[in-house]
Amino acid sequence: MIVSINPKPNISEFRKLMWRMDILLNQDARRRPQYYATRSGNPLEDDVKEALDECAKGTPFANTIEKVSGQKFPDIVAAQYYGVEVKSTKDNHWTSTGSSILETTRINEVERIYMTFGKLGGDPIEFLSKPYEECLYGIAVTHMPRYLINMQLRPGETIFEKMGVPYDKLRQMENPIAPVAKYYRSKLKPGESLWWTGDSTEETVSATIRLWKKLTTDEKKFFTIYGCVNYPEIFGGNYDRYALWLTSQGVVDSHIRDQFSAGGQEEMLLSTGERAKFPGVYRRIKANSDLFIHRMRQEDTTVLVDRAVLQPSELNKKLLAWADAVSQQAPVDYNLSMDALKTYFFKVRDGKEDHLWERVKW
Structure with a gap:
């Protein structure tokens, strides 16, 4: 020059x-x-x-x-x-x-x-x-x-x-x-998503496309738990927003419902000591509690963005906010769902609260 x-x-x-x-x-x-x-x-x-x-x-x-x-x-x-x-x-x-x-x-x-x-x-x-x-x-x-x-x-x-x-x-x-x-x-309309940027403005998206069946077991667990945490409507059988996000990650699943519902209903313990049957998606949380808590600790849990400004350390509040969002979507009684989730997250053993997240080591 x-x-x-x-x-x-x-x-x-x-x-x-x-x-x-x-x-x-x-x-x-x-x-x-x-x-x-x-x-x-x-x-x-x-x-x-x-x-x-x-x-x-x-x-x-x-x-x-x-x-x-x-x-x-x-x-x-x-x-x-x-x-x-x-x-x-x-x-x-x-x-x-x-x-x-x-x-x-x-x-x-x-x-x-x-x-x-x-x-x-x-x-x-x-x-x-x-x-x-x-x-x-x-x-x-x-x-x-x-x-x-x-x-x-x-x-x-x-x-x-x-x-x-x-x-x-x-x-x-x-x-x-x-x-x-x-x-x-x-500017998005209902049913639309930014395929090139994911849910978070800091999120990296994939440049390639893969079928769900080609993913590893760990990858499948990660995406399913991400969906459970960030898209509470999944608990009501609505997979639209999750499907759009999954596509932004370069993954296409033609049987997306099976990620969450396969295996039939799941029994959940209530605070009364009784057991009640819930949709199979609740099993995904129980079967992958370590991944679930790890995801809940992240700052970009989008389901919580409009509900409260919470820090990762305030996990109790995050869990309750998430349980509230899920219970509003679930095809079961709201109080029943909240009771089952709170009982699972905050069990009382020997007169003392035994938080699920304290048992998960990360």
């Missing part, structure tokens, strides 16, 4: 440079439409750089324009501080898929970026440049979350204005995916 001997030019000067470049490119495109119809990618970046060099003559940007080699963002740098990202489409519209929201390859010195977009289909072929953040209206996921470009956005229509997070703030976040996932999760 060429180091500029000039002091950092003002943004208004860079804006004028981009405006002049658009005029030059559009004039040339009218003269040579067939030439530009064949250009894209690196060759088009060369065209933009050449136009910038021409327009920079006699300005503070003269001799500072540099096309950056390798997979860097943005494609072209001017006077170290400014950048130009070049995108195009062969269709007759102003939209396309842009760069990664993570910006892990961003050149550190560059603070202000413009988007130069070539509409290389239709008649006429045209070029348009705008501040980068004013051209991005949404997020799409390919192998990573990427911005969606629309060069004809109106004020208030950028993804940053929709989220309420400025571009410069988002790009400097340690985890920019978190506010993006939060925004798109708030």
Whole structure:
């Protein structure tokens, strides 16, 4: 990269440079439409750089324009501080898929970026440049979350204005995916899920798909207990949200009900000393109590998010909050379900409470 001997030019000067470049490119495109119809990618970046060099003559940007080699963002740098990202489409519209929201390859010195977009289909072929953040209206996921470009956005229509997070703030976040996932999760309709981010904004999701029958026994136990802890409606036979989450983890189960109900009913001890029969899903907790308590100790038990702000150390409260959520969903009497679960978790032996979680060693 060429180091500029000039002091950092003002943004208004860079804006004028981009405006002049658009005029030059559009004039040339009218003269040579067939030439530009064949250009894209690196060759088009060369065209933009050449136009910038021409327009920079006699300005503070003269001799500072540099096309950056390798997979860097943005494609072209001017006077170290400014950048130009070049995108195009062969269709007759102003939209396309842009760069990664993570910006892990961003050149550190560059603070202000413009988007130069070539509409290389239709008649006429045209070029348009705008501040980068004013051209991005949404997020799409390919192998990573990427911005969606629309060069004809109106004020208030950028993804940053929709989220309420400025571009410069988002790009400097340690985890920019978190506010993006939060925004798109708030727009979900019943029965929808973000396949690319899981339930937690910190959660990693799988890039591959496997059938349930191909999982190891330990993996099956983990997913089943995760479902029991985080999706209380499972105890009422509703597997929709869990099925969506399981898919986000790269697992497809065509017989998902069997994860929880196979094996028939389960007897549970009541506080009176009597025994009552409950759906087979209750057996999953009893048979995997160590995994269940381990999961309940985690901070991201989503069923508790809207019920109370609890720390992992407050396991008694978490267990009771979870039991309440399950009992509201279960196809048995609420009081009966709460009694059975409390008796299981908080047995009294020799006049002393014997908490289940104290017997589980992790």
